[in-house]
Amino acid sequence: MAVMKLYGSLLSTAMGRVVACLYEKGLDFEFIPVDMKSGEHKKEPFLSLNPFGQVPAFVDGDLKLFESRAITQYIAHEYADKGTPLVVPGKQMAIVSVWMEVEAHQYDQPAGKLVWELGYKPHFGMQPDNAVVEENEGKLGKVLDVYEARLSQSKYIGGDTFTLADLHHLPTLSYLMDTPAKKLIESRPKVSAWVTDITSRPAWCKAIEFRKQQ
């Protein structure tokens, strides 16, 4: 059977989400780099893998997928019996699902904007926009206050065990911890302990190594 293929760029947080998932599951895959600098992702043949021209794209046999959170959910269900369980049975999954939506709709926007301003821009020799940084630090702070309360009742964000709800946060959290915005995390004890826990998972450490080696 053909090995799974993951198309993308190592700088991409969305790509990191899928790599983390594949490593948690102990699955083999082939990484096919997409040259975003030359606009490869906006042209054919990449557009036939993702018509929105974004990374990552994923192929498993004759199944072609895009959108990182659809890919991770597919992997988590299709390979449920391999490696770390990333979904849970029964009604508990509804709670995990709530916090997956929270990551996508409440957390990711302000976190993503901060990663862009404080992480990517300096990397490309650009100046951060301080007004945008301040606004999004304020917004992210309010979201993390909710997380602080949640993590006082629950070991992981979706419940008692590590699931996709935690995993989906890893790429942006990891980037933020290398920027001044880390103060938002460090000033909240439960959030801080949770971030330390999930970013030290062997599969995430492997994902970071993978990024460095390419």
Next chain:
Amino acid sequence: MAVMKLYGSPLSSAVWRVLASLYEKGLDFEFIPPFGQVPAFVDGDLKLFESRAITQYISHEYADKGTPLVVPGKQMAIVSVWMEVEAHQYDPLAGKLAWELGYKPHFGMQPDNAVVEENEGKLGKVLDVYEARLSQSKYIGGDTFTLADLHHLPTLSFLMDTPAKKLIESRPKVSAWVADITSRPAWCKVVEFRKQH
């Protein structure tokens, strides 16, 4: 067993998303006006929020009732892709247009024409992808109506009552799809509900 409770504002498109799934499933529920972030949902001792988590819970828990809103096997991965597309590619743009052209006039405010123009341009590009997709697939996630289609209903419905409807009407496959899904009996019930509250 206690009846399910939906907490929310009758004005909220996220509330309508949940209503659509409850009506598709023919499920009884109690509607309770505003409470914190809308919507919130209670089924027995399970408390949920985020409309797309609620609709997914309803679809799986009540899989055998009313309209099937999820599909078995690997096909669900494709439905899942287009659910993510709705949430990440479509909704931020459609939501801004619904706010500028739908809600603002309702509250006596003027739309910001620059924001409208920018988001109409971006939404047009997304709908070009939908036009290509719907040339290969009857519904957005595959051959049958699923959550991937349903999640679009509230904002689509809003947009069809504004000048932005031209973005839909100018694309034949998208237009036919919108006409199809907005004429579903369960969606018509949501529109009725909205009028009565």
